[in-house]
Amino acid sequence: MANKVLVAQGGGPTAVINQSMVGAVLESRKFRNVELVYGAFHGVRGIVDEEFLDLTQETSHNLELVAQTPSSALGSTRDKPDLKYCQEIFKVLKAHEIGYFFYIGGNDSSDTVRIVSEEAQKANYDLRCIHIPKTIDNDLVENDHTPGFPSAARFVAQSFMGANLDNWALPGVYIGVVMGRHAGFLTAAAALGKKFPDDGPHLIYLPERVFDIDRFLADVKATMERYGRCVVAVSEGIHDAEGTPIVVKLAKEVEKDAHGNVQLSGTGQLADMLCDEIKNKLGIKRVRGDTFGYLQRSFVGCVSDVDQREAREVGEKAVQYAMWGKQDGSVVIERTGFYSVDYRLAPLEAVAGKTKVMPDEFITASGTDVTDAFRLYLRPLLGSGMPDAYRLRQNLVEKVLKK
Template sequence: MPSGKILVAQGGGPTAVINQSLVGVALEARRFQNVKLVYGARHGVRGIVDEEFVDLTQETSHNLEAVACTPASALGSTRDKPDLKYCQEIFKVLRAHEIEHFFYIGGNDSSDTVRIVSEEARKANYPLRSIHIPKTIDNDLVGNDHTPGFPSAARFVAQAFAGANLDNASLPGVYVGVVMGRHAGFLTAASALGKKFPDDGPHLIYVPERVFEIPKFLADVKTMVERHGRCVIAVSEGIHDASGQPIITQLAKDVEKDAHGNVQLSGTGALADLLCEEIKAKLGIKRVRGDTFGYLQRSFIGCVSDVDQREAREVGEKAVQFAMWGKVDGSVAIKRTGFYSADYELLPLEAVAGKTRTMEDEFITASGTDVTDAFRLYLRPLLGSGMPDAFRLRHNPVAKVLKRG
């Protein structure tokens, strides 16, 4: 006899809209009579192996709707990256609790976990339906036009640079803003959507898809300062030299590494400080300021794309529909169908799992320091409605009296 139990969990870095997907699963599941209990695992796969489940069936739909509009992972998340043994533990717990449908909201590491768990269930001949639900502010999942969470983070970055540009125009100098993104530059490139007037910043954009060379960087900055009397720069935390070595390691003595063996890039202002020091020392520019957007860009409450919210909800809903009406496991993906409209499809887990998408060449200019109109066309509709706009005074100069000559 079927248990009627489904399980949902959230993995990896939180986003502004990941709870929309969670609530999409929880509420959509209520439509299906074969679902009796909706469990949520606390802190992703870690909560599964520890059997830390909460019963979402007991939640009011009203509170679920309120949680949906709250950023970060309401169930808690984890940075654990399960290997085969870990996934076997997950499967053991799923079986013990008679889970029939497993939904994991996360990035490419999470999709790989779903792939292995799905494989374990198949080998054990246990009837488990496993669905991966996409999310990542990095926008680095293959097979997706874009990923839920990215549009809202992109909106934050665009708004931040629109403001930083105005601030820098008020008090001219050089401004460096460091944006998240280890391998993919989408989020850093989103800074370009903060530009309005032709001389607005960011004047230079550095993404990890291109090799970063400090001498070239300094020459670029010098050119822009000569042209505009100031320079606003967007830099991805993942910029690296020709050998693939992160620029940040050229500065930091003790570099922290995570469970995946990756150098810690976020949660430190070191890269911005390094670049500012270089500009001050080598170009002799006095007012040089660096900001690292850090966790604000993924967690700030009150800066969200309504398009992103809707889509994050829908990938959760579609995941349940694919699970209930379909016959295969997979990863839900967003497909662009118009300007702007989107639909959803279920991709094979192998097509997404553990793969990394980076920015397409057509999105980066030949100079390597700006984005193309193709990128603007790609990103603008995702930022949603109500984007703030910047205005300036017109230049009506008054004739000098004392310095007439």
């Protein structure tokens, strides 16, 4: 059997994707049958271009430092390989005598692994193909959650914790737009920044529910009347009853990526548009919108230690499954306690190309808040050392002039 290992990273970077890469590399280097460990530059693109790094020559010390560094140290790609592309991948793997292929990515990447695995079987070439989960969207089926999501969720929670404090000091409407095309998990994480009953986010809009602009305006108005201020968390993926993204309804130009998806991130359009609606229709003057953009997936210095550990472990486990098993598959995370996890290898076709969204039990009947079940689900993932916000106690002084 071919005795080289190839590791690659695909899709959007996360704060902990390098933990998975380093976990796979260091674990591979422990196996005596492994001759060399390669890394592909820029995911599948680097494979077809034969752009490989020899990671066997890398020091374990530097690997540990890279593991702590956010974003994809091997580079990534948005290419979504079709059958022909996957055949090219397989040709290169064979030419380099790769016996073990590990691809760290989301559901598009798992589908690539599935096709490459099938090509190898057709050619009767002995290749273990393992998909290692990663996505801040938390939308991989079979998984309790996915590496990368907890750290991004922590960034979102901490952002809203600060935005709420800022909005309390200078009241008005604040809208924070969070990543997540179909799944609202990351937007919902904003709720974990709340402490006191009147804290924001007061309203949370998820792609799992239909977004109605008139209801939105009524919600904001009611919140302003109740609290004198309003903090709103909005998913970039909110859409109308027909499924048309709200941002598309207003964008003059719609950019599409290689997957045929509408480009939602990297612009402030949605936040600006919602702010304009509030200013114009409700006559509120102080309305501010932030789009968290790329900060939420690659900010350095806001990482969940639980996420780091699990991302490392899925990389390690992938290698163990590959070396000791006879099956290709996708490593999945299962929750076994409050809080502990274990891992298993699921069939690739069970994960590939599928999308998980928030279950109904995580969303309140109003559709604009999360339930305690969601809080209990997310809290342990955020890790240790979560910051906390404190207030002055309200010992009011009696007025002298205006009694």
